[in-house]
Amino acid sequence: MRPYCLLCHHCYQPRVSWSDLLTLKKGDCLCATCRRSFSLIDSDICSDCGRPLDHLDHSYRDGDVCNDCLRWQNDNEWKGVLAKNRSVYVYDDVMKEVISRWKFRGDYAIIEAFRHDVCRVFSHHFSSESVLVPIPLSRERLYERGFNQAKALAELLSLPILDILERDHLEKQSKKSRHERLQMENVFRLRMSLPLEKPLVIIDDIYTTGATVRHAAKRLRQAGATDVSSFTLARA
Known part of the structure; x- marks a missing residue:
């Protein structure tokens, strides 16, 4: 019996690899469409807060630190x-x-x-x-x-x-x-x-x-x- 996606509730065929079978890992509880809709943070990030930097204009960052975190760093009450x-x-x-x-x-x-x-x-x-x-x-x-x-x-x-x-x-x-x-x-x-x-x-x-x-x-x-x-x- 095929499972139902936790989000869209549609029946789907889960993708199962040999690794999943060997480790008895559970299949994904989301269909492929819903899983692809999640935006993972997997590109360049602010070294302080983890904010994605790929679409952040360079005027809003200093190297790998975003301006928000620079404000935290420059505030003596919150620095560190x-x-x-x-x-x-x-x-x-x-x-x-x-x-x-x-x-x-x-x-x-x-x-x-x-x-x-x-x-x-x-x-x-x-x-x-x-x-x-x-x-x-x-x-x-x-x-x-x-x-x-x-x-x-x-x-x-x-x-x-x-x-x-x-x-x-x-x-x-x-x-x-x-x-x-x-x-x-x-x-x-x-x-x-x-x-x-x-x-x-x-x-x-x-x-x-x-x-x-x-x-x-x-x-x-x-x-x-x-x-x-x-x-x-x-x-x-």
Whole structure:
């Protein structure tokens, strides 16, 4: 019996290679058309935030660093707080719709469509010794949504997860400008002491301005962490 694509729900013939058969790897849960609609970040990127540089005008970058990250580097309050960010997909119209279905419309099974790419990209950029720190939801937002998308992504990676952060309930970050995000108080608090000997990787779904992951990183740095990066599903 042929499977149905998780996104378009059409019946399709999965592509299976000899490698898949030998390793008992599961076939793709998406049809070829839906899989091709995902824009992987696989070209030149900003060395700081992982932003694709191939379509970015040279006036908006300095070498391999985009202007947004130069602003972070030139701000004494935020310089060096986050070692780097890496992301899997471009946050284009297709990915906006997919993530919206996953986060807000209860289609949790869609996370399987991300598994292979998330694991592959993470292992390329980060150490297997990393400890994962998911961005938390407030209690109110968790009750509303039913799951924490950042923790769900972290669970794909089969690495230690440290639920060390708590978050105050505020207006959704997507409604705020970059300036508003930077001006607000740090919404994150530590729930427990921090293991300092391991590299920490903050996990979130979308990197937009970088303010959320930097606020979290700052709190971890204040607790004594010396190596803090972030990894997100998509980069706006």
